[in-house]
Amino acid sequence: MRCMEIWSSRYPLESFENEASSDSQDSGGEFVGGSLKEGVFKEVEKQRLLLCSMFVEPYRSEVVYLIAARQRYRAFLFMLQRFAREFSSRFVPTSDILLMWLTHQSYPTVYFEDLRALAVEIDLLKVVTLSETLKEKEFEETKKLWDRAFNQPYEKAGGEVPFKLEGVTSIESPLYWEESGTDVNTKYRSMLPRFLLEACVFVRLKQRIRTLQKDMNRDFLRLQITRCHSELKLDKAFSNFTNDSWEKAWHFYCEFGTKGVMLEFRRHGGRCLRGSSLLDTVSFSWNDLLRADSLTLEKEISQQVNVVTSITPPVQAPYLLKCVPDRVTDNSGAMISDVILKINSYRPQEGRWLSRTVLDHAGRVCFVVRIRVGGGFWRRGSETPSAVKREDRIIEIREGSWSYVAGPIGRAPVQRRWWPLQRQRNLPNKVKLHGTFQQEMN
Structure with missing residues (x-):
């Protein structure tokens, strides 16, 4: 009965029982309980989005990173245990230490026993929590204390300040980490991760x-x-x-x-x-x-x-591709050159295609893109090229690298896919590779 009296005095709008009986529920109580539950759900959703935005980088789930973060979290608790009494400012954890702290809190029984063994229950009240805005001076004091304790820099790669500093503009990561860290490209073997x-x-x-x-x-x-x-x-x-x-x-x-x-x-x-x-x-x-x-x-x-x-x-x-211009090719995919003419016993090369080479991040050739612009046999002399009508133009994508026969002269890869321009206008093809690389052919 004493517990019920204390509960009623502190939380008059909440029922002492885990589930209120049907007799004690009236329309007003249902409204209050519903609004309270809705507020709790909104707060949980807010914290979930905040945590997802703070720890969105895929390397934070790597075992090597988690082991290193656990070591730094232990060092942070040691620093807290040793200097909390003489340290007047608040302690500011880095993102890796904060991740381990939140993970530790997700096991309440073990967390309470560990804090009691270290005797830092009260000292943890000095640690900055989520969604707080702190002064830059507080973070500088924490860095000096870490340097004093371990003779090491407090910040590290993957261990930056996760909080908003008062008067300091935060810099967003230049990389887009929202997509999965696994390779979803199983179709194009020429593209390496x-x-x-x-x-x-x-x-x-x-x-x-x-x-x-x-x-x-x-x-x-x-x-x-x-x-x-x-x-x-x-x-x-x-x-x-x-x-x-x-x-x-x-x-x-x-x-x-x-x-x-x-x-x-x-x-x-x-x-x-x-x-x-x-x-x-x-x-x-x-x-x-x-x-x-x-x-x-x-x-x-x-x-x-x-x-x-x-x-x-x-x-x-994300994949990083670059398209560079290359030599004009014929219908077979061979570059227009006297070398190819000599190999073909000086038989004229038929057709003309504008060619582009697609390179990956390491400069390797992934694709050769060609568009048909001319037809017929072209010889040196009085003959003039015959332009291809727009509805007869074709874009061709060949997967792989050039096959060079002499220096920079070679042939396009054999494996190919082609699309007429008129069909492309009606049926746009969308290719999505690893989230951020998206190519639309309209």
Whole structure:
């Protein structure tokens, strides 16, 4: 009876029983109960959409990422247990720590026992929760505390700030992660999947740098990709870094096929020298980072700079295709050239087709697209080409790569599909590959 009295005083509109009896339900009670249930459902739906938008990236379901996130969550609880008494500001978890915290809360009994064993039940009240807007100063204080406890940068690839900072504009991810991370392309074998990862590079100067101040003004770090993109050179001067905090030097998305990144320690030349000299270099391999704890590695450059690189597990990304112009071809698919004439015993090539080559993200040929624009046999001399009527034009897509016979001269692949233009206007074909790549032929 005492419990019922306390419940009635605190929640006068709610029944003490799990299900109200039919005698006690009147029209007003039904309305209140219905509106309350509707409000609860709306709040649950709101939180569900919020969580889905915060953890939409497919790499968050990878086992390697979850293991690394669990290690950082344990470290966060240790930091909370050790410094909560002397820390006046609120603790701000990163997205990977927040994911583990919410997962831990989904098992209430185990969660309560773990908190009681760590004696952090009250300290968790200082942790920022969902849908809260916090000040940038609070996050900076949490980063300093993490650096003090573990001598590591608090942020990492896949572990950014999941909350809205007051006065700071959030940057959306440049990639569209809404689609599934599995390859739905089972039809076109010439198209190979593309895997992307997120990488972060943090830099901090050593406490005691042996170089002179004038040399520091000439020193800089250069980031390059191990494989491909040889022209990509991203420079950061030493003046951008400090010795009391970690600075995020580079944050980018990269394909797994690039193998890794290289960091070069360089120094600008004198007045007569416009280039720079290489003093030291270190490299980070994607495979080494995947095998490392928390997907993070730390290295030292020339005993002057500490560099920490972190990545996310590679996941399949949307296809990236590029169409480039190519040589004109004949009806058989051979390029118009004297080489082909010689192979065919100087028999004239019939028909003319404008050709385009479709390349994937690695520069491999996936398709050859051709459109018929001329007919008849063309010879050098007085003969004129015969244009093809619009209703007789054909778009042809051949799957595969060119078969080269001499240098850049070759033949289109054999496997083909073709559509008359008039039929395309009536029956548009839609091809959807992995969500974001959609081609409409009208």
